[in-house]
Amino acid sequence: MARVTVDVMLKPEILDPQGKAVEGALERLGLAGVTSVRQGKRFDIELDGEIDDARLALVHELAGSLLSNPVIEDYRVREVLQ
Amino acid sequence: MARVTVDVMLKPEILDPQGKAVEGALERLGLAGVTSVRQGKRFDIELDGEIDDARLALVHELAGSLLSNPVIEDYRVREVLQ
Known part of the structure; x- marks a missing residue:
């Protein structure tokens, strides 16, 4: 497996109102010195068998189309070692 | 800094309909052998100065109250090394 x-995550140049709201709330609740909060999404995907280059390339393609909006979002794919 | x-992430025993929808879409778009997809949130927080134990403890406390719903969600805090 x-x-x-x-x-x-939203691209750095895109405003992130959710992150801004969290930033303000963290400060109000006592966490001093917060300079930035960005909120994003995370997908944990489990696959049968091994990941080869072709499969990883397809994951990248789908991460850049289905899972993210390339106009406003960046994605990063990480293989999780067992 | x-x-x-x-x-x-949603706790493992909590149904994740968004993750299920993504799982189906990934399969339909050609990624074979997907056994599970879970969708969650990610917060990237930048802080002035250094993180000491007290500050990290406060981040944990806020992650378990403000950033997540402890009834249905688990959280994990990771320090990102520069």
């Missing part, structure tokens, strides 16, 4: 994690 | 990432 293979595990892959895909992180999807 | 210190960076902390908080991952928030």
Whole structure:
């Protein structure tokens, strides 16, 4: 079994109002010195068998189309070692 | 500057309809052998100065109250090394 994690975050130049709201709340609740909070999505994917290059390439393709909006979001694919 | 990432995922026993929808879509789009997809949230937090134990303890406390719903979600706090 293979595990892959895909992180999807808004591009740095895109405003993140959810992150801003969390930033303000963290400060109000006592966490001093917060300079930035960005909120994103995370997908934990489990696959049968091994991950080869072709399969990983397909995961990248789908991460950049199905799982993220390439106009406003960046994604990162990480293989999780067992 | 210190960076902390908080991952928030539904507990394993909680149904994840968004993850299920993504699982079906990945299969339909050609990724064979997907056994599970879980969707969660990710917070990238930047802090002034260093992280000491007290500050990290506060991040844990807020991750378990503000950033996640402890009834249905688990969280994980990771310090990101620069």
